[in-house]
Every structure is written in C-alpha cells, then in structure tokens.
Amino acid sequence: MVCPSLCTQRTFLDAQKAVIEDFAMNKNKKEREFYSLDVGDSTFTVLKRYQNLRPIGSGAQGIVCSAYDQNLERNVAIKKLSRPFQNQTHAKRAYRELVLMKCVNHKNIIGLLNVFTPQKSLEEFQDVYLVMELMDANLCQVIQMELDHERLSYLLYQTLCGIKHLHAAGIIHRDLKPSNIVVKSDCTLKILDFGLARTAATGLLMTPYVVTRYYRAPEVILGMGYQANVDIWSVGCILAEMVRHKILFPGRDYIDQWNKVIEQLGTPTQDFLMKLNQSVRTYVENRPRYAGYSFEKLFPDVLFPADSDHNKLKGTVRCVA
Template sequence: MDISTTPLRYELLAEVGEGSYGKVYKAREVGEKHRLLAVKKFNIRGDASETGIPVFMIREVALLRKMKYFNHPNIVQLLDASAVSVGRSLDLTLVLEYIDQDLSTYLSKVPASGLSQDCIKDVMLQLLRGLDFLHTNMVLHRDLKPENILISSHGEVKIADFGLSRIYTYNIALTPGVVTLWYRAPEVLLNSVYMSSVDMWSAGCIFAELFLLRPLFQAYTEVQQLQKIFEVIGLPSEEDWPKDSPVSYAVNWEPKASSTKLLPNLGPDENDLLAVSRSVSWTYYCSLNCTG
C-alpha cells in the first residue's frame, strides 16, 4: 500500500493527538531533509483478514492519494501510506506534511481584541480556495470545523482530515450523521438531501467564529442546534420546508427571540458575505423540495 517509491523513514518525536482508532505523532524525517512530519497511526483490532480496513480509512487514503498529485497549497498533502499486519491486527500509517497547529488552537491564542480583518480575509480566502478545489473535483469534505483546518506559523491554511469525505455523484445515498454538530447545515439536521452546500454552511460558521472567537451555534442536541440556527436566520415558511425530511414543520420552531445581532462588529460587506454562506444550503435544498 506504499504510495512512494521508497517508504519514508522517520523518527517519532511526540504524541500530539489521540482518537478512537489511533494516535497522531509529530515526527522528523531521517535523511538529508530532516523535515517535520505528521504521522497518523491507526490500529485495526481483530482479524483484519475478515473485517478488513474500515471504510472511512480507505476513503481518507484514497482521497488523499487522488489529491496528492495536484499538490494544492490549501489541502494537506499525503506523503506516504502503509499497512502492516501485526498478528491478527493491522497497523495503518499515514505520513503527512506537518503543520504547527489547527485553527481551534490558533484561535485560543488570539487576544481579546480579536483578529484583524486582514487576517480574517486571508484565512477565509485560503479556506475557500481549498474548498473550491475539493468541490471542483466532486469531493465533499463533510466535517469542516476548526480542528480540521490547519494553520501554520506563516499563515498557511490547509484543509485536513478526510475521514468523512466522499466523492459526490448524482443519486448517491449520503449518510445523514455527518459534520460535527456545531457546524452542521440545516438540511443535514433535518435528514434531507444535501451536497457541497453543507461544506459552505460550515465555512460560514467558521467565518463567524473568526470574529466571535467562539462557535456561532453551540448546542448539545440536533433540536437545540436547529433552534439556535432559526434564531439567527428565522424560521422558514412551511412551503420552504424540505418535503423529504422526516422532521415535521411546526410553528413551535418559531424562535422566541431574535439573535440576528450576534456580530455587531461586522460591516455591511462582511454581513452580506456571512448571510450568503449560511443561506446557500437552505436555498439549495429549497430548490429541490419546494413546489413553487
């Protein structure tokens, strides 16, 4: 499964993250370059010959390999991948370019005065360029959030973590439980049809977070998340409600109070851009579901 002519040799320096399936390490390449690397090690327990590699891991490797040859500056680059049998288990290792921190860590260090508008523009421009590249190649990321966006000490922004990503084709059966709750688009919350607009919604939430220094919509259930969204964008009409959603339209969805002034420090241009990014999802699925 190696993707390079000669597998990369490296030494692990420190563990920097841990998930359900494995760990992420900071490493250094052995040889002339001595460049820093990010190494993701997945351990697939049980009889790998029977269970195989989990689908989300195969997708991540396949998509990263596909995008590697384009070498887009705003997509994290896969440098090597290998799978090795260890007894009845299977160790899958991905070696990626190393970036200092994710956007969540970056924002946690921002002073209370906030980011400059020039900095916000630069981050968003790079994020949207990466997203445009993915969507042009029919790739839905489906889990855009600050933890999956890397930003270097030099201000380079790269989209990472493609475990939930899919190649989009027409009439594909898409999983409803995608995207971390706070960045999840209304059509996903309503278990309706969706496509690349779900990534645009997430990007809009991240855009707002760059100003607020906190997530725009913070809830702990899907119902609460919808209510918080409707407080900002208003309750759509019954005619605009997606016809294929198992969640029924009801007047009690109407928010008791409006929170449309969550971003009072935004100028008219920034507010217009935010409004476009958060409405594009709703506009898309209304076009599919509305009779008028």
C-alpha cells in the first residue's frame, strides 16, 4: 500500500514540475549546490546563491528570511513552507500558493522569483522554498504611523488595484489582513500569502474557516455562501484600522466577532436575515437589536490628519464603507 503522505508529495512534485519546471531544476551543477543555516527554530537549506540570511517574519504557512541573491544582485525574501505535506490541507495550500504566485502578474501582487527544494528524490521530498521580492515592512507596522491623506489614499488605491486584478482572474484571496500586505519605503504596496485563495467558481462550496477573525465578512461569520466581495469587507476593516490605529472588530471568537459587528454597524435588515439557515437566523434574531453608530462616531474628525484636507479622507473612508 502506498503511503498517503507520499501520494500527496508526488502530486505536489508533479504539479510543481509542470507549473514551474523552469524554476525547479537548473541544469547548471553549481546552481544545485546547497548549504544549511539555523534560523530560529528552523533549519534553512538553500542554494549557495542566497547569502546573508536573516529572519524577518513567521506565520502559520512558514518562516521568512531576507537574503542577498548573488545571481540577481538584489535582496530577496525566502519563505520556507512549514511542513507542507503533513496532511492534504497543508499540501493543497502550498500548491495553491505556488500556482497563484507563478500565474498572477501584477505590480501590486508579490512576485515569485524562484522556487526550489534541496531534496534529490521523491522519497526525500519534504521542503519547499519560495523566493520572492523583498519589501520593507508590512501594513501592521505602517498602521502605527501617522499617515497623511495622500499616503493613506495611495496605499488603499494600490490594495484595491491588486484585489481587482485577482477578482478579474476569478480569484478570491480570502485572507486579507495587514500582515499579508507589504510596502516599501517609497509607499509602493503588494499583496501576498495566497495559501487560502480560491477560484470564485459558481456553486463551489466555500469553507467558513478562512480570513483572520477580525477581518471576516458577515457572510463568512454566519456560514453563508459568499463571493469575491468578502475581500472588500476585509479591505474596509483594514482601512478603518489605518485611520483609527486600532482593530475595528476585535472579536474573541466568532460569536463575539458577530456581536462586535452589529453593535457598531447595527442589526441587519430582515432581507439579510432571511438568507440565513434556520438555526443561525434564530440565534441572530434572538440577539438584542442595535441601531449602530453613526459614521461621525466611528470616525470623528480628530482621527483625520490636521495637515491634509480631512474631508477628502473622510470621503475615501465613506466610499469603502
């Protein structure tokens, strides 16, 4: 009997070769030389062309290091996928991220420069490394800064351009959050991390276990069917956080998340409630009714920069809201 894990690895390896065969194996012997380096609790085994590795971040999908690419003569980011073959779910996410990064080409989407594995055979195949453009910071850090109207609007514009490109290609990101949006010092912005992205196929069953809790749309929280508009809700939550310098809906769990939404935005209409399944609708209808806060209370004038036309910025926030 063939090990299920081996089958998953074989599928991923075959797909990897088909999608990025120009990356996976280089005919130059020198290009296949590797060296190992401990980075935190993980060991990176990378091509010798990548030097000066330094950890810059980590998450559920893996650990990221900065490095200098001697071939391209530029700094890059190297992401080691965390145990991509431990189960089918992880393998699908790894494959999905690889395919989308290879196929999507847009100035506001992070670019894939290389991908490799140090293992030489299918039986040994365990590690996948993605080499990407290196940016200066993620939006979590930028949110803490005092941004004027021009910079905030430009960051929002680029985010929407990237999302529009994904949606035009039939792709829903499904995990938009500040840590998945990166920027450079010149204010250019790129979206990354496509491990949870899906195609927006009609009738496709979408799982509710997506999007970091604070940025989940009501359709996701309540287990409804959803489409690409869930990404726009996430963008709105991120913009609100940039203006307020704090999370808009900081729920402790998915029930508390829903309560935070209706307390601030108000109880939804009866038309919306009728779209819910019976058990969820009963719960929502039995919650206290809230009128919601006015826009002026959610976003008072004091939040907007004094050195810019705050009416313009308020108009930007209103449009996304």
